[in-house]
Amino acid sequence: MIIDGKAIADSIEQEISSKIAGEVFHRRPGLAVVLIGELAPSHAYVKMKKKGCDRVGINSYIYQFDENISEHDLLSTIQDLNGDEKIDGILVQLPLPDHILPHKIFASIDPGKDIDGFNPVNMGKILLGMSDGFCPCTPLGIKLLFEKLSIDLTGKNVTILGRSNIVGKPLAALLMQNSPGLNATVTLAHSKTKDLQAVCHRADVLVAAIGIPQFITREYIKQGAVVIDVGINRVDDPDAKTGYRLVGDVDFHSVFEKCSLITPVPKGVGPMTIASLLLNTWTSFRRRI
Amino acid sequence: MIIDGKAIADSIEQEISSKIAGEVFHRRPGLAVVLIGELAPSHAYVKMKKKGCDRVGINSYIYQFDENISEHDLLSTIQDLNGDEKIDGILVQLPLPDHILPHKIFASIDPGKDIDGFNPVNMGKILLGMSDGFCPCTPLGIKLLFEKLSIDLTGKNVTILGRSNIVGKPLAALLMQNSPGLNATVTLAHSKTKDLQAVCHRADVLVAAIGIPQFITREYIKQGAVVIDVGINRVDDPDAKTGYRLVGDVDFHSVFEKCSLITPVPKGVGPMTIASLLLNTWTSFRRRI
Numbered sequence: 001m002i003i004d005g006k007a008i009a010d011s012i013e014q015e016i017s018s019k020i021a022g023e024v025f026h027r028r029p030g031l032a033v034v035l036i037g038e039l040a041p042s043h044a045y046v047k048m049k050k051k052g053c054d055r056v057g058i059n060s061y062i063y064q065f066d067e068n069i070s071e072h073d074l075l076s077t078i079q080d081l082n083g084d085e086k087i088d089g090i091l092v093q094l095p096l097p098d099h100i101l102p103h104k105i106f107a108s109i110d111p112g113k114d115i116d117g118f119n120p121v122n123m124g125k126i127l128l129g130m131s132d133g134f135c136p137c138t139p140l141g142i143k144l145l146f147e148k149l150s151i152d153l154t155g156k157n158v159t160i161l162g163r164s165n166i167v168g169k170p171l172a173a174l175l176m177q178n179s180p181g182l183n184a185t186v187t188l189a190h191s192k193t194k195d196l197q198a199v200c201h202r203a204d205v206l207v208a209a210i211g212i213p214q215f216i217t218r219e220y221i222k223q224g225a226v227v228i229d230v231g232i233n234r235v236d237d238p239d240a241k242t243g244y245r246l247v248g249d250v251d252f253h254s255v256f257e258k259c260s261l262i263t264p265v266p267k268g269v270g271p272m273t274i275a276s277l278l279l280n281t282w283t284s285f286r287r288r289i
Numbered sequence: 290m291i292i293d294g295k296a297i298a299d300s301i302e303q304e305i306s307s308k309i310a311g312e313v314f315h316r317r318p319g320l321a322v323v324l325i326g327e328l329a330p331s332h333a334y335v336k337m338k339k340k341g342c343d344r345v346g347i348n349s350y351i352y353q354f355d356e357n358i359s360e361h362d363l364l365s366t367i368q369d370l371n372g373d374e375k376i377d378g379i380l381v382q383l384p385l386p387d388h389i390l391p392h393k394i395f396a397s398i399d400p401g402k403d404i405d406g407f408n409p410v411n412m413g414k415i416l417l418g419m420s421d422g423f424c425p426c427t428p429l430g431i432k433l434l435f436e437k438l439s440i441d442l443t444g445k446n447v448t449i450l451g452r453s454n455i456v457g458k459p460l461a462a463l464l465m466q467n468s469p470g471l472n473a474t475v476t477l478a479h480s481k482t483k484d485l486q487a488v489c490h491r492a493d494v495l496v497a498a499i500g501i502p503q504f505i506t507r508e509y510i511k512q513g514a515v516v517i518d519v520g521i522n523r524v525d526d527p528d529a530k531t532g533y534r535l536v537g538d539v540d541f542h543s544v545f546e547k548c549s550l551i552t553p554v555p556k557g558v559g560p561m562t563i564a565s566l567l568l569n570t571w572t573s574f575r576r577r578i
Contacts, residue, residue, distance in 0.1 A: 103417070103419060119413070120409075120410045120411075120412075120413030120414045120417060120419065120422070121409045121410050121413055122409075122413065123409075123412070123413030123414075123416050123417055124408070124409030124410055124411065124412030124413030124414075124416070125409045125412075125413075126416075127412050127413070127415075127416050127454075127458050127459070127462060128392070128409060128412055128454050128458070129454070130392060130409065133409070154481050155481045155482055155483040156483075157483075157488075163465055163466075163467065165416075165417050165418070169416050169417070169462070169465070170416070172461075172465070172477075173416060173458070173462070176452055176458070176461070176477045176479075177452075178452065178479070178481075183479075183481040185476065185477070185478055185479070185481075185482040185483070185488060186476070186477055187474065187475070187476040188461075188465050188474070188475055189474055190465075190467070190472075190474070192443050192444045192467075192472040192474075193444055193474040194444040194445075194446075194474070199446075199474060
């Protein structure tokens with residue numbers, strides 16, 4: 001069965017929208033998005049995030065900068081946003097230009113407005129099992145998928161493939177927690193893992209987040225496993241209007257009949273990431289109002 | 290072969306001692322230890338830590354309080370220590386009385402003096418792979434054991450049994466990092482894990498940190514595995530002067546001939562934890578001086 005990430009994300013957005021509309025607040029939630037440079041995918045992502053805000057009633061404020069912006073000026077912008085009362089969430093679109101260190105930028109965002117969850121304080125809170133921080137949006141989106149589909153991970157072997165700071169590591173930290181529905185036995189696999197196929201084949205739930213187009217084929221999958229595909233890779237496609245199409249890290253057609261559930265690309269994890277961003281912004285607003 | 294944790298810890302302490310004695314500083318490193326209540330093991334641990342400081346030339350300051358100390362007074366003590374120039378490290382001995390929330394206390398310690406590494410900022414830095422924080426002492430001690438024994442974990446299956454905030458979770462976060470000698474494929478197993486024996490049996494390196502005396506027997510161990518026993522459990526022993534003796538989470542005699550390397554209890558991980566505390570205090574001193 002194909003998991004309809006889009007429909008589940010829509011239902012979450014609907015809930016957020018009702019909450020924002022359903023009570024009288026003296027202002028709307030506000031999300032600041034900092035966008036640097038001209039990379040097409042970054043602009044596309046920011047546009048999607050802005051549209052998401054519009055759908056649920058969050059005010060979005062786009063701060064656009066030339067790719068040559070100095071680290072000092074970027075930090076100073078973030079300081080202003082930290083102090084800006086109307087802003088509940090601050091998002092700095094990745095990737096950053098080479099001359100700017102992501103760690104320094106993330107650490108400068110007020111943890112209470114860090115709705116991307118990349119500040120070390122919020123990362124640490126996930127690992128410690130504290131619920132008063134923010135979880136990065138893709139891991140949160142995946143957790144919400146399991147919740148909405150009533151998939152209980154307790155005791156299940158969950159293999160996460162890929163150890164990025166924005167997906168693999170925080171997702172591992174999240175799913176291992178002693179919390180109802182989680183409690184997974186998590187294995188984090190990566191480029192140095194030996195016998196990767198065997199490691200993946202043991203997984204009741206396999207999460208692919210390595211950024212390699214269609215890497216995971218049926219040989220990696222245990223019969224009946226749940227497959228979550230985080231990859232969003234552009235591959236050339238002369239037949240497409242844009243000249244490319246999006247594929248995941250999973251070879252969908254190879255895997256489809258062997259697994260019990262699978263997220264497609266697009267319309268799988270992607271919309272859940274956007275919904276989680278809106279949810280985190282709403283959560284911040286409720287804490288701050 | 291039995292890993293001589295005591296000897297390796299001694300060599301690390303020797304290095305710290307030489308560094309402190311080898312240069313002219315205007316003061317010695319300072320460690321503040323906050324001890325609450327009358328629990329015998331807590332007093333024993335603090336005594337060992339103080340002795341360790343004495344051995345290497347770190348000034349230790351013990352702040353002892355009645356178990357009824359209010360959270361407010363404890364937080365105020367920590368504020369004072371945060372501002373005290375002669376203090377490089379602040380350690381609050383666990384366990385805390387029931388009326389005091391550990392999370393709140395750890396979050397109040399200046400991250401730059403948090404040599405126990407329990408502040409969310411430092412936890413997050415481990416997960417993110419940042420090296421400017423502090424790693425909790427037992428995980429750091431285990432990492433140093435591997436280093437000193439030239440055990441390269443790259444691509445190895447490391448199973449960690451137990452997901453405490455002070456050992457299992459930060460150790461998992463540490464060993465999964467993309468860093469020379471680490472790069473392990475980490476699985477975190479716990480009370481909800483299904484078929485625990487099989488999960489442990491796949492491990493090239495098994496770390497037991499569950500606090501159940503002699504739980505791990507030979508059936509859990511792969512032939513030739515490395516076994517790290519973090520448990521320090523008191524069991525009744527009428528023949529002992531104290532009426533008890535210390536045993537680990539591993540049934541040493543059952544496992545010994547099947548594994549390639551094993552840490553004993555005592556004199557295994559324990560001394561490495563103390564050495565790591567001294568090392569973290571030294572590191573803080575060097576950053577602050």
